Amino acid sequence: MSxxxxxxxxxxxxxxxxPVLSNISMSVGAWEILSIIGPNGSGKTTxxxxxxxxxxxxxxxxxxxPDLSIGYVPQKLHIDQTLPMTVERFMNLPxxxxxxxxxxxxxxxxxxxxxxxxxxDLSGGQFQRVLLARALLGKPNLLILDEATQGLDHAGxxxxxxxxxDVKDSLGCGILMISHELHIVMRQTDRVICLNxxxxxxxxxxxxxxxPEYRNLFGLDQSEALYLHKPHAHHxxxxxxxxxxxxxxxxx
Amino acid sequence: MFxxxxxxxxxxxxxxxxxxAPLGCFVVWRRMAYFGDATAHSAVLxxxxxxxxxxxxxxxxxxxxxxxxxxxxxxxxRGIAMDTLLGVMSHSALAIGLVAVSFLSGVRIDLMSYxxxxxxxxxxxxxxxxxxxAALVLVLAALRWNGLLLSTLNPDLALASGYKxxxxxxxxxxxxxxxxxxxxxTVGVLLIVAMLIIPAATARVLSSTPEMMAIxxxxxxxxxxLIGLRGSYVLDTPTGPTIIxxxxxxFVVVNLGYRLLPKKLRKGxx
Numbered sequence: 001m002s003x004x005x006x007x008x009x010x011x012x013x014x015x016x017x018x019p020v021l022s023n024i025s026m027s028v029g030a031w032e033i034l035s036i037i038g039p040n041g042s043g044k045t046t047x048x049x050x051x052x053x054x055x056x057x058x059x060x061x062x063x064x065x066p067d068l069s070i071g072y073v074p075q076k077l078h079i080d081q082t083l084p085m086t087v088e089r090f091m092n093l094p095x096x097x098x099x100x101x102x103x104x105x106x107x108x109x110x111x112x113x114x115x116x117x118x119x120x121d122l123s124g125g126q127f128q129r130v131l132l133a134r135a136l137l138g139k140p141n142l143l144i145l146d147e148a149t150q151g152l153d154h155a156g157x158x159x160x161x162x163x164x165x166d167v168k169d170s171l172g173c174g175i176l177m178i179s180h181e182l183h184i185v186m187r188q189t190d191r192v193i194c195l196n197x198x199x200x201x202x203x204x205x206x207x208x209x210x211x212p213e214y215r216n217l218f219g220l221d222q223s224e225a226l227y228l229h230k231p232h233a234h235h236x237x238x239x240x241x242x243x244x245x246x247x248x249x250x251x252x
Numbered sequence: 253m254f255x256x257x258x259x260x261x262x263x264x265x266x267x268x269x270x271x272x273a274p275l276g277c278f279v280v281w282r283r284m285a286y287f288g289d290a291t292a293h294s295a296v297l298x299x300x301x302x303x304x305x306x307x308x309x310x311x312x313x314x315x316x317x318x319x320x321x322x323x324x325x326x327x328x329x330r331g332i333a334m335d336t337l338l339g340v341m342s343h344s345a346l347a348i349g350l351v352a353v354s355f356l357s358g359v360r361i362d363l364m365s366y367x368x369x370x371x372x373x374x375x376x377x378x379x380x381x382x383x384x385x386a387a388l389v390l391v392l393a394a395l396r397w398n399g400l401l402l403s404t405l406n407p408d409l410a411l412a413s414g415y416k417x418x419x420x421x422x423x424x425x426x427x428x429x430x431x432x433x434x435x436x437x438t439v440g441v442l443l444i445v446a447m448l449i450i451p452a453a454t455a456r457v458l459s460s461t462p463e464m465m466a467i468x469x470x471x472x473x474x475x476x477x478l479i480g481l482r483g484s485y486v487l488d489t490p491t492g493p494t495i496i497x498x499x500x501x502x503f504v505v506v507n508l509g510y511r512l513l514p515k516k517l518r519k520g521x522x
Contacts, residue, residue: 052412074412082456084459085461086460093401094398
């Protein structure tokens with residue numbers, strides 16, 4: 001793997017007495033797309049926030065490359081319709097950028113002509129691209145996306161991931177994202193981390209999809225298919241797996 | 253020229269309008285209208301307290317409003333339903349304030365002038381306080397504009413850009429208390445929130461950026477104040493309510509006009 005941009009070792013986070021993340025060791029390098037998947041409440045967003053330094057109390061260490069610059073794409077934003085805001089004005093918030101860099105960022109995100117539009121009038125896909133463009137303004141070498149495709153339809157999600165892959169190729173940045181779209185994640189990503197409080201399994205997507213931990217966590221267990229035919233079959237452990245990764249959250 | 257009560261009234265209303273416009277935009281964007289009401293209503297308690305301790309009314313109102321605003325925003329973070337909380341706080345503050353005023357048997361006070369404003373009675377020192385407060389609010393808003401705006405748009409984005417949304421919220425809360433305290437003389441406790449919200453809401457359809465909305469709201473608020481002053485003089489009506497009535501008429505006219513415009517022209521405006 002190429003140069004590590006950010007890496008954490010034995011990272012643990014708890015809110016009050018409740019452990020949210022325990023013992024996370026991971027890293028993101030340049031030129032790679034790393035996806036984090038996991039059920040709701042598995043600590044995905046907390047992990048991202050810890051990595052960007054927004055979680056005050058952590059145990060373990062986070063190492064950042066000295067030249068690390070992060071572009072952050074949030075989950076879908078709600079824009080109050082009482083707030084008038086053009087795409088250009090939004091991109092210049094909080095810091096003003098040159099016209100040329102605005103155009104360049106919008107082009108890279110695949111929405112070169114939207115500058116004068118109101119944010120409110122954008123479609124879901126356009127809006128996410130504008131958020132992506134805004135994150136690209138500082139030419140980041142690590143792009144972090146928190147469920148950036150929430151609310152998009154299937155075609156929209158696929159398009160958005162292609163855009164991300166293009167961005168990676170032209171900027172050479174690393175990409176760390178949270179996603180729920182398992183099928184596309186498996187096609188468009190270099191590595192996958194399967195999270196449920198701790199790391200259940202990680203690796204290349206084709207390896208992950210065969211792992212029992214992954215199948216359990218997402219309710220993809222093959223025994224489910226057997227259930228349909230044998231109603232009295234016990235849902236015994238067909239595999240040995242990490243107990244924490246017994247999910248039963250049917251997300252797909 | 254400050255000796256003419258009409259000149260003082262004009263200056264006072266322009267000062268209040270200038271401070272109310274940008275703050276009013278944030279009140280609209282963040283849906284803080286009811287919050288503004290609660291803060292304004294607590295001013296009656298402030299009036300009662302300052303009269304009984306014979307301190308300047310402005311100071312008493314400022315302190316009570318600030319306590320109220322900070323209490324409400326910290327309670328709301330503890331997960332109490334916001335509209336219920338505000339309903340309780342807002343009306344309790346008004347009721348307790350009115351009861352407290354009635355205890356002030358030794359002092360003759362004209363309650364109506366506090367509830368609906370008495371702009372023609374603005375004195376030189378009032379003018380000084382109004383413009384001082386307005387300038388402070390404008391400077392705060394201008395200095396922290398981008399942070400306030402980004403926190404209003406989305407607290408997470410603000411955090412990611414190194415701002416602290418809670419600080420920005422506090423700035424707005426303090427500004428709101430200042431505006432309430434300085435606007436009591438002009439439009440009164442019950443109509444302050446109207447002065448904040450109506451010009452901003454009218455400006456919405458005429459604006460394509462937040463800055464434009466704040467400026468248009470300012471122009472509308474000043475126009476409404478001047479027209480209202482003149483109108484109340486000619487028609488012999490109470491000044492504060494007349495100013496707010498003009499605001500309301502402008503709101504209706506602008507919104508109707510906008511809806512009646514052909515679609516093409518609408519796009520051009522907003």
